[in-house]
Amino acid sequence: MYVEPRILIIGNSESGKSTVGRIVAEHLGTQQTSTSQMIVAEYTQAGHVTEDDVRQMKRSEAGRMELFRFANAIRDAGDPAHFAMRCLEHGSVVDGVRTPVEFAAARVHFDLCLWKEGGTPNGTDHLAKDNADFVIPHFDDGWETALREWLLAHLPGWLATPNGYVAGPYRAWQPNGEYDTDVMASRATDAAAWAKLLRGWGLRAFDPVNLFRPLDTWWGDKSARKILALCRIQAARFRPRDFVLLRYGWHDSAGVEEELPVLREETERIAYAEAGADNVQDYLAAFT
Numbered sequence: 001m002y003v004e005p006r007i008l009i010i011g012n013s014e015s016g017k018s019t020v021g022r023i024v025a026e027h028l029g030t031q032q033t034s035t036s037q038m039i040v041a042e043y044t045q046a047g048h049v050t051e052d053d054v055r056q057m058k059r060s061e062a063g064r065m066e067l068f069r070f071a072n073a074i075r076d077a078g079d080p081a082h083f084a085m086r087c088l089e090h091g092s093v094v095d096g097v098r099t100p101v102e103f104a105a106a107r108v109h110f111d112l113c114l115w116k117e118g119g120t121p122n123g124t125d126h127l128a129k130d131n132a133d134f135v136i137p138h139f140d141d142g143w144e145t146a147l148r149e150w151l152l153a154h155l156p157g158w159l160a161t162p163n164g165y166v167a168g169p170y171r172a173w174q175p176n177g178e179y180d181t182d183v184m185a186s187r188a189t190d191a192a193a194w195a196k197l198l199r200g201w202g203l204r205a206f207d208p209v210n211l212f213r214p215l216d217t218w219w220g221d222k223s224a225r226k227i228l229a230l231c232r233i234q235a236a237r238f239r240p241r242d243f244v245l246l247r248y249g250w251h252d253s254a255g256v257e258e259e260l261p262v263l264r265e266e267t268e269r270i271a272y273a274e275a276g277a278d279n280v281q282d283y284l285a286a287f288t
Contacts, residue, residue, distance in 0.1 A: 004028065004030060004092045005028065005092065005111045005112060005159055006088065006092045006093075006094075006109060006110040006111050006112075007021075007024055007028075007092065007093045007094070007110060007111065007112045007113075007114065008084070008094050008095070008097060008106065008107065008110040008112070008113045008114070009021050009024070009093070009094070009095040009113075009114050009115075009116060010095070010097055010098075010103070010113065010114070010115055010116070010127050010131060010132060011095075011115055011116035011117070011118070011119060011127075012118070012119035012120060012121045012122075012125050013119050013120065013121065013122050013124070013125055014118075014119040014120065015116045015117065015118040015119030015138075016116050016118055016119070016138075016143075016147070017034075017095040017096070017116050018032070018034060018095055019144060019147065020095070020114065020116050020136060020147065020151065021033075021034070021093045021094070021095045023147065023148050023151055023152075024093050024151065024155065025091060025092075025093040027151075027152060027155065028092070028093065030091045030092045030093060031090050031091025031092075031093070032091055032093040032094075032095070033087040033090045033091050033093070033094055034087065034094070034095050034096040035071075035083035035084055035086075035087060035094065035095070035096030035097060035098075036058075036067075036096045037087075037096075038083040038086040038087055039067055039070065039071045039083055040054045040067070042070075042074065043067060043070055046070075054067070061122060061123065064122065064123070064124055065123055065124065068098075068123070068124045071083060072099075075101070075102060079105060080099075080101045080102045080104070080105035080106070080215070080218065081102060081105035081106035081109065083096070083102075084096075084097055084102070084105075084106040084109065085106070085109065088109065094110070097127070098124050098125055098126055098127060099126045099127070099214075100126060100127065100131075100214040101214045101215060101218050103127055103131055103214075104211055104212050104213075104214045104215050105215060105230070107211060108230045108231075108233045108234040108237070109233065111159070111237065112133055112134075112158055112159060112204075113131065113132045113133050113134075114132055114133065114134055114135075114136055114158075115127075115128075115129040115131065115132035115134070115135045115136065116136045117129070117135060117136060117137050117138040118138035133158070133161075133204045134154070134158050136150070136151065137150070161202065161203065161204050162202075162203050162204070162239070162241050162242050162243055162287075163203060163204050163205075163206055163238060163239075163242040163243065164195070164198030164199075164201075164203035164204065164205045164206065164242070164243045164244075164245060165206045165234070165235070165238065165242065165243065165244045165245070166191050166194050166195050166198065166205060166206065166207045166208070166209070166245050166247060167208070167231075167244060167245070167246050167247065167250060167256045167259060167260075168187070168190075168191060168209065168246060168247025168248065168249060168250045168256060168273070169187055169247070169249045169250065169256070170184070170187060170208070170209050170212075170227075171184060171224065172184050172187070187209055187247075188209050188210050188213070190247060190248065191207050191208075191209035191210055191247060192207060192209075192210055194207075194245055194247060194273060195207040195210075197277065197280070197281070198243070198245065198284075201281070201284045203243060203284075206234055208227070208230075208231050208234075212227045212230065215227060228259070231259050232259060235259055238267055239267070240267055240268075241267070241269070241287070242267050242269065243267065243269045243270075243271070243284070243287065244267060244269065244270040244271070245270075245271050245272075245273060245280065246260075246270065246271070246272050246273060247273045248273050248274055250272075250273075269287055271283045271284070
């Protein structure tokens, strides 16, 4: 059964994200929407100003920051991915996610994340190309035609790239009940190293230990439960050819124990870091 791919496009202001989105959406036969559109719609519905007034606001840094603060207040009150999820009600290609917290909460709902080079970061831009799976270069004169040709040549390969899910322990506590930040930092470094290995084999690495770190303080005491829910959403979007790597100590992680049945329903390609990097790479070589 065909499942329409969901694609998230990020980048600095005025980099051409919406143009990329329109080209990709036309190619996939879907709609492109922006979180900015959803923010403007809710801002006007709240009775602040008309849409014409908002268009004027967006031309100044002060106006953009006012909309940014309005949007953040809505995210603070509920789901950081609120506006991205509203976009998905209208189409499967979305742009405009700007902060690490919003990105962390929204990323699992998408199959692919693309960074568009160019533009100039302003006070609302807080992401970088490292957040994306693939980078779209900047094009000069006649750029839209060149961009379209380049995108359509690369998009099928991107969509076909298998995922690599790096699962394992995340949090650690001291005897007094506080986070053991040293152990957690070590685990984050370990997860990032395995994610890098998977990317070296041409997989799109999904590394929840590092992806979800911005949500720790955002969700407070509820973060563990909510982050596990996001992991399950990502696992449910896996395909049979995707790959799972269980890091050292995964069996001591209650979250992974709960995720594993979901992961196993989606793929049997599961390797264990305890076997060592060489054995993991031999296992990867059998599937890539």
